[in-house]
Amino acid sequence: MRRVRERRRESAEPNNFDGELIKMAGIVLVGAQWGDEGKGKITDLIADDFDYVVRFQGGNNAGHTIIHGGRMLKLHLIPSGIMYPHITPIIGNGCVIDPKVLIEEMDRLEADDLSTHRLLISCNAHLIMPYHRDLDGASEHRLGKAEIGTTRRGIGPAYQDKAGRLGIRVQDLTDEHIFRKKIEAALAEKNDILGKVYGLPIYTVEQIAEEYLAYAERIRPHIAEVSPLVNRALGACQWVLFEGAQGTLLDLDHGTYPFVTSSSPTAGGACTGVGVGPKRIDRVLGIAKAYITRVGSGPFPTELDDENGKRFIEIGCEYGTTTGRERRAGWYDAVIVRYAVEVNGLTDLIITKLDVLSAFDTIKVCVAYECDGHRYSTVPGHQSVFHHAKPVYEELPGWNTDITGCRTFEELPKAARDYITFIEDLADVPVAMIAVGPSREQTIMRRWEGR
Ligand code: GDP
Ligand code: IMO
Ligand code: MG
16 A cells, blocks of 8 residues: 555546545745746745745745735745644755854744744755855845846855855854864965955954854754655645745756856756755746846846836836845746746746736747847756847737736736636646736736645
8 A cells, every 4th residue: 555655646637536635735936037036925825725935945035925814924035835724844955054044034034923942954955154145245246237136145155165165054054163163264365365356355253153053042943954854744645835045047056147046047956955865855836027027147038128018027026135236127038937947847836927918918928039049948057158149939918907906817807817728738737826016916816725
């Protein structure tokens, strides 16, 4: 019997023969564009069905806005499932943690009567140190016009040290002797770079130890061995949501390098960023806006530098949750979403902010690119081609009607339904949900059976 259950769990679809319903348990949620797709809203919406919500990469570069129980929450590090008392929120080993920011976020939630005592933090996650923040800013300054446009939160330098094996991990906070030794080893290099390369102030071991060991007191009860815990949960058919930050095109390997973040926001990152095998993943949800935005530098084929672009920013309130920067905006790019379907193995697409398109008489969708007389229907591998790619558009009629009150697909005006069907066909995966406003009830559920 157990083997049958196991086999069923491994299938991509829920299965209920023999009258027994063995439902999917390991679900990954990722951004299908350049971030800010509304991952926080969708996580919050479906989180009730889960036992665990696990962040697997990134740090406080993320900014997830959630409207829950009539109040607005902005989360940067803590998983978006924190609002549900039955959920165990987890920060996985693939994340980088600025303990100061984490504690501030915990304090803010507690002040809002949202308990954080269930939060678990992987002992193997890496710490963002003060010199990482300094180096992030200094490196951006040095790049000048060629800057990446990072959030300057120290994300890149922290992952650099992780790969360079000079990183300091959460578990190091629990042993003062080891912690001091590691700071000493790191400062031997960092102080040279800060002082000699950038002419910035340097740090003493004492200075950092004093600050971070105070954080350690607060964080210690939350430190856990996450991988065995999540594997046990999945083995017991508990529901685990792997919550991605950033988006596919910001992936270090698969994004628009070098204009990317330094982690793996694609679905594979959930395996390495938590410590579970790929066969544990049953379903992969990709979130995409009904248009597209990007913060920071880098190529963006459908970017609009006109009145329509301004309308996306105004109507869609396109300002970064973390840095407050105005986002760049453009028409929906089906080539990028199709790429996200492949790279992540998306089983479902979730379209957010469809309501923002209600303001447009006609709506464009990029279906291919043109560059140097060639047509590309997939994201070109060569960066120069992508940088110079001109979008090939198909134009669809708008609906000019308020759709924020629609709760079923049938209630949407025909032109809106046609728009969804059009992008669904181009992506070649079903559109499982459609968001028509920022609050959780402003969502059309098409393919979400829940628990
Ligand atoms: P995330 O980083 O992917 O979680 O996305 P952000 O929270 O940074 O940005 C998405 C913004 O859009 C947030 O302010 C959400 O409240 C808002 N939002 C999400 N879904 C919808 C929607 O369907 N319509 C509208 N108008 N706003 C939405
Ligand atoms: P969420 O989770 C949008 C962008 C930055 C910059 C690049 C590298 O809210 O979708 P970094 O500080 O990570 O080294 O910056 O990545 N970026 C995001 N853009 N949403 C995010 O997160 C982002 N996190 C990082 O703007 O271009
Ligand atoms: Mg965001």
